[in-house]
Amino acid sequence: MAAVEFFFDCSSPWTYLGFEALCVAAREDGFDVCFRPFLVGGVFNTVNPSVYEARAAVHSPKTRYFWKDMQDWIARSGLAIKFPPSIFPINSARAMRVCLLAADAGSCEPVARRxxxxxxxxxxxxxxxxxxxxACSAGGLDPAATLEAADSPELKTRLRANTDEIIARGGFGTPTFYVGGDDMYFGQDRIGLVREAMARG
Incomplete structure (x- = not known):
């Protein structure tokens, strides 16, 4: 069976929810996940600046509902998520480059989870x-070697390339899933649709 492409940035709580739901679905349904780390800030700056406007409108009805909706999804998931964390938003570039290296080694799931x-x-x-x-240790990676490689110009270029690719393919945030190359799904609440698309082959 083909893999689901999973474009993700660990700086999003919605992506944590989607990541765990996708991993469960992959195990239960028997499909693979192709992990595609990218930098969501680069996407927001290029094609979705409204995210920043929404964050600033802290007292709007939509924003109040956003907080409620997130807490409902967190409670449903059973995951321990503190929102907002002490540092938010966070610079996740190095973390996502570590995930690129973990994906190369076939250990992206445990590294990203950590x-x-x-x-x-x-x-x-x-x-x-x-x-x-x-996080490196959680995936069996050598921390010193991985972190040195993660800060290399090559890895910075690769992360930019993934970010440019999701923009070119119509993506605008995280988590984003692709089935069959061009069938795109956005959001942690689309896992059921992803599963159905995979079942259709």
Whole structure:
């Protein structure tokens, strides 16, 4: 069976919800996940600046509902998520480059899961190399070598390329899923539709 392409940035609580739901679906339905880390801030700056406007409108009815909706989804998931964390928004570029290296090694799921936990459950700074070292270890990666490679010009170029690619393919945020190359789904609440699309083949 083909894989679901999963474009993600660990700086989003919705993406943590979508990540765990997708991993469960993949195990239950027997499909693979192709992890595609990218930098969502680059997408917002290019094609979706309204995100920043929404964050600023903290007292609007839509924003109040946004907080309620998030808490409902968190409660439903059973995950421990603190929102907002102490540092928000966060610079997730290094963390996402670590995920690129983890994907190369076939260990993106445990590494990304630990990054999500460190930031959203434990309220720690995932821009800090010392914190990211824990995520590397969770996936069996050598922390020192991985973090050195993550800061290389090559990895920075690769992350920019993934970010440019999702924009070119019509994406505008995280989490975004692609089935069969061009069938796009956005949001943690679309996992059921992703599963149905995969079942159709």
């Amino acid at each position: 990054i999500f936990q460190l930031y959203w459950s434990e309220d720690r700074d995932i821009a800090d190399p010392g914190v990211l070292a824990e």
